[in-house]
Amino acid sequence: MAWTKYQLFLAGLMLTTGSLNTLSAKWADMFSAKGCHDDPEHAFAHPFVQAVGMFMGEFSCLAVFYILLCTDRRRPEPRINPGQSFHPLLFFAPAMCDMTATCIMYVALNMTSASSFQMLRGAVIIFTGLLSVTFLGRRLQKSQWLGILTTIVGLIIVGLADFFRKNKADTHKLSDVITGDLLIIMAQVIVSVQMVLEEKFVYKHDVHPLKAVGTEGFFGFVVLSLLLIPMYFIPVGNFSDNPRQVLEDVLDAFCQIGHEPLILLALLGNTVSIAFFNFAGISVTKEISATTRMVLDSLRTLVIWVVSLALGWEQFHGLQVVGFLVLLVGTALYNGLHRPLLARIPCCAHLVATEEEEEEGGDSPGERERLLGDGRVQTPDES
Secondary structure, eight states, X not given: OOOOHHHHHHHHHHHHHHHHHHHHHHHHHTOEEOOXXXXXXXXXXXXXXXXXXXXXXXXXXXXXXXXXXHHHXXXXXXXXXXXXXXXXXXXXXXXXXXXXXXXXXXHHHTTSOHHHHHHHGGGHHHHHHHHHHHHSOOOOOHHHHHHHHHHHHHHHHHHHHHHHHTTTOSSSOHHHHHHHHHHHHHHHHHHHHHHHHIIIIIGGGOBOHHHHHHHHHHHHHXXXXXXXXXXXTOBXXXXXXXXXXXXXXXXXXXXXXXXXXXXXXXXXXXXXXXXXXXXXXXXHHHHTOHHHHHHHHHHHHHHHHHHHHHTTSSOOOXXXXXXXXXXXXXXXXXXXXXXXXXXXXXXXXXXXXXXXXXXXTSOOHHHHHHHTTTSOSSOOOOO
């Protein structure tokens, strides 16, 4: 069945805004500008300020939800299900996981390339699978275990590509690249905890995905904004690149933005893109399918890599291509994207039937799509 123009628009919007989200964050990291009190020109290294902007974008999804809800109620037959009432603090724990993981990943993005950053986030599949078995009592299929193992191999290949490529690169030191890659993988452990918490305590309340994203964005924005105050006074030495060598110098960030307005454009691109990405992703799941959303999410990794190469932000390395393809296969196996292909092969059709029968004791396809509704369960991306 051919896609409608609206479906094509949604798919393009998701792919474009998802790619812009990472690219704009990396673009901000690449600027250098003077700070306050005639400080010499230095790199814009303010990951926590960037994270606040991202949560502001997620918070805006709450406004979008209420605008859509008010518009829908004016129709003779409303179509939007507002969901049941819930206590907002239900989202506090997942939001704190989201905040912690996002901050760690923005610190890591300042140390490594945008493409490696996006690829390594595929590690979330490994930890989500293991935690779902441990805490949710889920039984993974053989294809899912194979997907996890394949993903591990892919991560090793991407890490090796960074190791060999960065010996000749002058944008990041090898030690920074290795640290950044490890931080990204560590952040995926926290993201996995967030997913398990959401699935165990949140999704049973039938909350609209936009409202869920917006509520978590609200908590992340408020808490992290308040944390910027003590961060201004916490010394961290050489770990920080700001002149005062504190955990986060928000005043220095504002001064640098004043001296280089393009930094503000990059930050706004990050904030606006995450809002549209969440909206587009939820709409793609609703209008097309959750499977299409996962495919588009994988494609944006390719877009980020190609754009980074075109802009000269990083060097081409064949090993990274291999790593990306292996990660793609791992994601497909874990999320069951191989089934339609195998079902067309006579000798393999019975394997698909057997796997689907075994899955009846766990999540049904409809349940899987519902859990994928806001893009945070079993998908390696967004933030």
